Amino acid sequence: MNDTVQTLDACGTRLTVEKPAIRYDRQGDRSDAERIAAAMNAFGKDFGRTAALYLESCIHCGNCAQACHFYLATRDPKYTPIWKLEPFKQAYKREAGPFAWLYRTFDLKPAVSVDQLQAWQELLYDACTMCGRCTMACPMGIDIASLVGLARHAMFEAGLVPHELWAVAERAAREGSPLGATAKVLRERIDWLADDYDVEMHLDEPAAEVLVTFSSIEIMKYPESLVATARLLNHAGYAWTVCSAGYEATNFGMMSGNLAWQRQATLKLIEAAIACNAKVLVLPECGHAYMALRWQGANLLGRPLPFRVLHISEFVAENIANGRIRLRKVDASVAFHDPCQVSRRGGATSAPRAVLAALGVDLRETQDSGALNFCCGGGGGVIANRRADELRYGAFRIKMQQIDATGAEMALTSCANCRQSFDDGGAHFHWDRSMGSLLELCAERLEERVAAAGKQGLTADA
Amino acid sequence: MGLLEFARGPALWIALAVFVLGTIWRLHGIYRRPLKPDFSEPRARVMRGAGLRAIVSRMWHHRTFRDATIVGTLNAYGYHIGLAIVFFGFVPHIAFIGRLTGASWPAVPGWLFVAGVAFVFIGLLYALMVRLTSPVLRLLSNFDDYASLVVVLLPMLTGMAVLSLSLPSPYPTTPASPVPVAIHLMSFELLLVWLPFSKLAHAFLVFASRATTGVAFARKGATL
Numbered sequence: 001m002n003d004t005v006q007t008l009d010a011c012g013t014r015l016t017v018e019k020p021a022i023r024y025d026r027q028g029d030r031s032d033a034e035r036i037a038a039a040m041n042a043f044g045k046d047f048g049r050t051a052a053l054y055l056e057s058c059i060h061c062g063n064c065a066q067a068c069h070f071y072l073a074t075r076d077p078k079y080t081p082i083w084k085l086e087p088f089k090q091a092y093k094r095e096a097g098p099f100a101w102l103y104r105t106f107d108l109k110p111a112v113s114v115d116q117l118q119a120w121q122e123l124l125y126d127a128c129t130m131c132g133r134c135t136m137a138c139p140m141g142i143d144i145a146s147l148v149g150l151a152r153h154a155m156f157e158a159g160l161v162p163h164e165l166w167a168v169a170e171r172a173a174r175e176g177s178p179l180g181a182t183a184k185v186l187r188e189r190i191d192w193l194a195d196d197y198d199v200e201m202h203l204d205e206p207a208a209e210v211l212v213t214f215s216s217i218e219i220m221k222y223p224e225s226l227v228a229t230a231r232l233l234n235h236a237g238y239a240w241t242v243c244s245a246g247y248e249a250t251n252f253g254m255m256s257g258n259l260a261w262q263r264q265a266t267l268k269l270i271e272a273a274i275a276c277n278a279k280v281l282v283l284p285e286c287g288h289a290y291m292a293l294r295w296q297g298a299n300l301l302g303r304p305l306p307f308r309v310l311h312i313s314e315f316v317a318e319n320i321a322n323g324r325i326r327l328r329k330v331d332a333s334v335a336f337h338d339p340c341q342v343s344r345r346g347g348a349t350s351a352p353r354a355v356l357a358a359l360g361v362d363l364r365e366t367q368d369s370g371a372l373n374f375c376c377g378g379g380g381g382v383i384a385n386r387r388a389d390e391l392r393y394g395a396f397r398i399k400m401q402q403i404d405a406t407g408a409e410m411a412l413t414s415c416a417n418c419r420q421s422f423d424d425g426g427a428h429f430h431w432d433r434s435m436g437s438l439l440e441l442c443a444e445r446l447e448e449r450v451a452a453a454g455k456q457g458l459t460a461d462a
Numbered sequence: 463m464g465l466l467e468f469a470r471g472p473a474l475w476i477a478l479a480v481f482v483l484g485t486i487w488r489l490h491g492i493y494r495r496p497l498k499p500d501f502s503e504p505r506a507r508v509m510r511g512a513g514l515r516a517i518v519s520r521m522w523h524h525r526t527f528r529d530a531t532i533v534g535t536l537n538a539y540g541y542h543i544g545l546a547i548v549f550f551g552f553v554p555h556i557a558f559i560g561r562l563t564g565a566s567w568p569a570v571p572g573w574l575f576v577a578g579v580a581f582v583f584i585g586l587l588y589a590l591m592v593r594l595t596s597p598v599l600r601l602l603s604n605f606d607d608y609a610s611l612v613v614v615l616l617p618m619l620t621g622m623a624v625l626s627l628s629l630p631s632p633y634p635t636t637p638a639s640p641v642p643v644a645i646h647l648m649s650f651e652l653l654l655v656w657l658p659f660s661k662l663a664h665a666f667l668v669f670a671s672r673a674t675t676g677v678a679f680a681r682k683g684a685t686l
Contacts, residue, residue: 049495050674056492057671059664060607061538062598063523066530077597098491099659137527139535140664141520141672141686295682298501305503347505347683368526371685 006167008180013424015179015221016384017167023387025121027159027166032114039117039158040091043150046259047096051150054142055092058082064134064144069374070127073394081134081144084123087112088151117160124151125162126388129379129395131340136372145345148380152257161256164384169256173264178252181216183244189219189226190242197227200234205241211278211307212242213249213269215286217416225285225416228443232316233282235446236324240282246272249289250417254296255381262292263300269293273307280308282315285439287339287379287415290346311342312439313414317351320358326447329360335408336363337399337422337435338373339415352414352438359445364406366399374399376413378421389428396425403433414438466640469647477651484658485666492670505683516676516686517669534592541585547578548618582618586611606661613656620646 006017030038064081065071071079082089094100094109103109132145155161161169172178177185187203194201202208210233218225233240246268253261270293273281283289294309310318319325336352343349349370356363368374377395382388403411411433413419422435463471506512523531549555551570560566570578590611593599624646627639657663679686 047495049493049497050678052492052495053667053671053674056488057664057667059661060599060602060604061534062596062602063527063531063534065598066527071598075597077601080598080602083601098488102659135675136524136686137531139520139523140668141516141675143675143678295502298503299498302501304501308503344684345682347679349685372524372526 006164006171008171010180010220013427014378014383014420015217016386017164019386020163023163024166025160025163026118027161030159035114035117035158035160036112039154039160040095040112042157043088043091043154044096046150046153047092050143051147052092052096054140054144054147055085055089056097057140057142058089059140061139063137063139064142067133067137069131069133069377069395069398070391072398074391078123079127081128081148082142084120084128085144085147085151087116087120088147088154114158114160117155117158120151121155121160121162122388124148124155125165125380126382126385127391129340129375129377129382131375131379132345133340133372133375136344149254149257152255153259154257156257162385162387164386165252165256165381168384169252169258169261169381172248172250172252173258173261176268177216177219177248178250179216179220181214181219181248183247186214186219186242186244186247189223193223193227193230199227199230201226201230202241204244205239205276208239208241208276209279210238210240211246211269211273211276211281212240213247213281213283213289214242215250215284215289215416216248217250217286217420218284221420222416222437222440224440225437228437228440229282229284229312231443231446232312232319232325232439236319241276243272243276245275246270249284249286249293251289251292252381254292255288262296266293266297266300270297270301270305273305278307280310280315281305283309283311285312285339285414285416285419285437287341287346287417290339290348291341294346311346311348311351311414313342313355314348314351316439316442317354317358320355325442327355327358327442328445328447330441330445331360332410333362333364333406333408334410334412335366335403335406336369336438337366337376337403337411337413337415337418338370339413339418340373340375340379342414343373344371355438355442356412359441361410362408364408366402366406368402374402376418376421377425378417383417383421383424392421393425393428396421397429400425400429400431410436410441412436412438412441464640465644466647469644469651473648473651477654481654481658484655485663488658488663489666489670500681502681504681506680509677509680512677512680513673514676516672516679519676519686520672534589537585537588540581541589544578544581544585545614547574548582548621551575551578579618579622583615586615586618610656610660610662613653613660614662616649617646617653620649 009016009018062080068079068081090109091112094103128148130145130148134144168178175182190201190203212229214226251262251265253265283293290311298305316325334356376399377392382392413435419435547570552575553569556566556569593603624642676686
């Protein structure tokens, strides 16, 4: 696959590469044996105690199907979450489990084949957003999404990643952004936004208390989010900066399964924060960016981070609590869509609700909200894969219907990827609503400052 | 050595040894694997009891999943409790355990024993029916699922055969018909041997799995 000819589609309702004339869902020219060896080596390498415990514990009850939006939308049993791991369960039992010698000696589990992995590519990449709702239904408490993450590492090493996801992940590793938001583009955008919106923006300050990061989806599709972030930071009176050496918070290395690319993207942010001596790194409205840095960043670095990592909703909630951000009330009812990686899998469920409470909105929770929310259908890189569109729309319909059922006047979220998933799904269904940004609403509702910002630092966790 | 002596002697000790060693081996196979340190800053500083909370909280489904899972869950509770009643509450079984350990406790009333037996038979057969008819379960099921079900049913079936005999005491040294008793005992021994190698190991893995996720989620401040 020639990686340099994958043209970006920057005009659609979601950002990805243009529809390929020919799909290349196998990368490289390797023999099947080499692909399998690479997959199993990768799978075994980062396969620890917790993953082994999970794979040993499944009782085949099928309850996880009842939590998966892809299964609920299609009723196709192949979308049962634990089934998406079947080749890896098979490989584990045969190669690494406590009774592997028995399985091999009597050939109780056949060796995994490339054709099998190829067949599972759809299940691991198109039909799983790693939203983790299945964990909430598993009587054994198995964290299936984390196992899918490990399986994706193996799939990447085998060169079996869907065309579009591979293309954007490769672009991210090569250019620093999956969607063309290079450092040059960032500088141009910041200059333009500062000018057009008359907002003070800080780029490449040598020192700052807060390092702000963005997602390429925001930079390219929702630039008002950059303005909103700047307004909030300025309002709160922080010394802040964006760093052109480390600004891209999306991590397609993580979503595609390339650990080296994941580490590369993560370390750029960490090094940028250390370089400007930041006390806090603020992540943008992006779900998987939160998982990648807040919960996995230190582990990729190999030691605790010397700064705090906050999702923008946590940052705003914290500064509302300490009085540095003051918001004017909004007289409207709101349905809030929880980004899975921030809420269910990230633990920051209360922060956006604290912000909504400060805005004084009438919060109307969806039937399943917080830790039990339905994913928008586009997480985990699924939205990049054009062949997954029909499946994704089925999943999106569940979310759309739940939001409609609230009867709320506004729908808000705190994830740009969810927003573009709503844009794209909404256009498909001719939905009469749109998904807004909690961050942007906060920036619109900032009170006029009447006194200098307080000097208190960021101490309490949201 | 007669069949009953064999079942009560060498076969029992071999089965118990395989059960214990197999369980240790399976747990060792899991816990010998590396546990990577987590350097992320925990949201919750105190995680005492998080594992235990997850073990308890996962005993019942979240409301949103109940409609789809309630029958299966109640059925599973029914036959698990039934198995406990039958194994721990029946006079000959208490005598059997007493012979091995010296421990003793009162038996359950007859009606409760009968109810336990009914729960096990009906529950396991219902579970089998669902496994054979549900597209999801049919896809997920493998030899282990069906074999485990048979291995659990066998002591029940052979036990029913023994029940039809009139034994002179709860644990007769020389029953008039030793073969059914021996077969019953050996079917239980098969269960002991099968358990550590099969999905029946969820009897102990359930605690480890739930607790592991409970602690990991509590660390992030996430709800399980």
